[in-house]
Amino acid sequence: MTLPHIRPVLLPAVIACSIIALAITACSQSIAPATTHSTPSSAPPAGAAAIASVPPTSTAPATVPSSPTPPAQPTPTATATPRPTAAPAPTPIPTATPIPTPTPSPLATVLGKFSGAARATVEGATLIITSSGIPDHSSPYFPRTDSRYTPYAGPNTAYRQNPNTVQTQTLVFRLPLVPQPAAALSATPLGPIGVCINGIPFYNQYAGPSQPLTNEINSFDQYNGHPQMSGQYHYHVEPLSVTAMHGRGALLGFLLDGYPVYGPQENGRILTSADLDQFHGHTHTTSEYPQGTYHYHFTADAPYLNGAGFYGVPGSFSPR
Ligand SMILES: [Zn+2]
Ligand SMILES: [Zn+2]
Numbered sequence: 237m238t239l240p241h242i243r244p245v246l247l248p249a250v251i252a253c254s255i256i257a258l259a260i261t262a263c264s265q266s267i268a269p270a271t272t273h274s275t276p277s278s279a280p281p282a283g284a285a286a287i288a289s290v291p292p293t294s295t296a297p298a299t300v301p302s303s304p305t306p307p308a309q310p311t312p313t314a315t316a317t318p319r320p321t322a323a324p325a326p327t328p329i330p331t332a333t334p335i336p337t338p339t340p341s342p343l344a345t346v347l348g349k350f351s352g353a354a355r356a357t358v359e360g361a362t363l364i365i366t367s368s369g370i371p372d373h374s375s376p377y378f379p380r381t382d383s384r385y386t387p388y389a390g391p392n393t394a395y396r397q398n399p400n401t402v403q404t405q406t407l408v409f410r411l412p413l414v415p416q417p418a419a420a421l422s423a424t425p426l427g428p429i430g431v432c433i434n435g436i437p438f439y440n441q442y443a444g445p446s447q448p449l450t451n452e453i454n455s456f457d458q459y460n461g462h463p464q465m466s467g468q469y470h471y472h473v474e475p476l477s478v479t480a481m482h483g484r485g486a487l488l489g490f491l492l493d494g495y496p497v498y499g500p501q502e503n504g505r506i507l508t509s510a511d512l513d514q515f516h517g518h519t520h521t522t523s524e525y526p527q528g529t530y531h532y533h534f535t536a537d538a539p540y541l542n543g544a545g546f547y548g549v550p551g552s553f554s555p556r
Contacts, residue, residue, distance in 0.1 A: 343413070345524050346496075349487060354435030361413045362551065363494065367435030369405030371469050373477040375457050377402045390458035398455040403467025407437065411551040415494030417530070423545040428470065428553045430491035430541075434478055436461060437470040437553075438489060438497065441539035449538075468555075472541070474500060474534040487524050488534065493548030496524065496531045497541065509535050509543070516543040 343358070350356040352372030356365050374386035379401050388395050409431045426444065428437035443452040449472055455462045459477040463469045478488055485501035495517065500506050512518055516539060517532040525531075530548070534541055 342525055342527075346487075349433045349524075350435070352434035352436075354431065354433065358413060363411040363413050363490075365407075365409040365411070365431050365435070365490075367405070367407040367409075367431065367437075369407050369435065369437070369468055370402060371436055371459070371461060371477070372434045373459055375402060375459065375461065375469070377457060377461075377463050377469065388457060390456075392454060392456070394454045395456075396454045397457075398462060400463040400465055400467055402463050402469045405466075405468050406555060407431070407435070407468075408554050409490075409492065409551070410553075411490055411492060412494040412549065415530070415548040418493070418546060418549045421545050422550060424491075424542050428468075428492075429546075430489055430497060432471060432475050432478060432489040432497075433482075433487070434475070436475065437468065438491065438541060439470045439472045440542050441472065449540075474536070474540075487522070491532060491542065491546060491548075492550040492553060493546040494551060495548050496522070496529065498522065498531055498533050500534050500536060502533070507533050507535055509537050509539065511535075512543070513547075514544040515547040516541060517547055 346363075347356045347358070350365065353368040353370045354365055355367070356363060358364070374384045376386060376388045376397055377400065378385040388397065407428065409428070424440040426442060427439065429440050430438040432438060441449060443449050452462075452472070456473070460473050460475055461469050461471050474484075475488060479486065479499045482488070482499075483501070484499040484506075486499050487496050488499055489497045491497060509516065512533060512535070515532070516535070517530055519528060519530045521528040522531065532541060532547075
């Protein structure tokens with residue numbers, strides 16, 4: 237996977253070296269660091285290293301065109317015959333400078349999505365997302381003395397604020413980097429079942445064991461979130477501040493099985509649960525996954541985010 241990044245960097249360097257015979261040893265030294273940078277196991281560092289190594293190699297071709305010009309000057313007879321010996325090959329070289337055609341990997345795209353309280357890293361085959369659990373938007377669930385406090389301003393006339401306030405958390409989500417469909421069904425747990433791109437946990441369609449969200453919905457703030465007893469703010473339904481910012485069809489996060497979660501809109505249409513399978517998802521290409529992937533969608537109707545359980549083999553969540 238790292239090879240396509242390296243090849244365009246090395247090739248022009250090799251060509252440049254073959255032109256300047258004396259410079260072969262110098263060039264071979266400059267190549268060596270590039271190959272050692274490419275060895276780290278995770279893709280994004282390798283890509284970054286490949287891009288970072290472009291400037292050193294591009295200095296080699298820059299010296300080539302400057303040398304042929306002095307010998308052409310002393311012959312004023314304008315017959316143009318002396319030229320061929322001096323200048324044939326160097327001219328095409330600059331066009332070969334590997335100004336990257338960086339096709340960002342889905343992983344790099346995905347890592348770039350996280351913001352706010354969330355930090356995403358890769359460890360082996362695991363995508364690790366850590367979060368303080370503090371929403372990147374205001375809420376009536378911040379203490380009234382907090383600058384991020386705002387009164388309820390949603391449309392729900394039955395709004396009834398719960399007695400909890402947002403508390404800083406230490407949340408760690410471990411997701412498979414390459415999600416795999418599960419052979420056996422596993423139900424989603426109470427508590428976090430996934431994570432939003434702003435670091436706020438996703439919860440499932442239950443308020444408690446076999447207890448529907450019916451009453452709890454009335455305590456969702458104007459961004460569709462609320463904190464539970466330990467102050468862990470979370471979304472059971474569409475995170476309205478995130479879809480307002482990124483669009484209702486945007487990638488909004490991931491469930492613990494590593495499959496992405498999208499908003500309710502697709503191809504200009506608002507989906508309902510009837511458009512989705514028993515896990516509340518389906519498979520097709522998306523802008524982040526041009527090869528296609530299974531993914532979940534939020535819908536306004538129950539079960540909102542997840543139906544019968546995880547489609548894939550879930551990773552893990554741990555508060556610390
Ligand atoms: Zn809840
Ligand atoms: Zn879809």
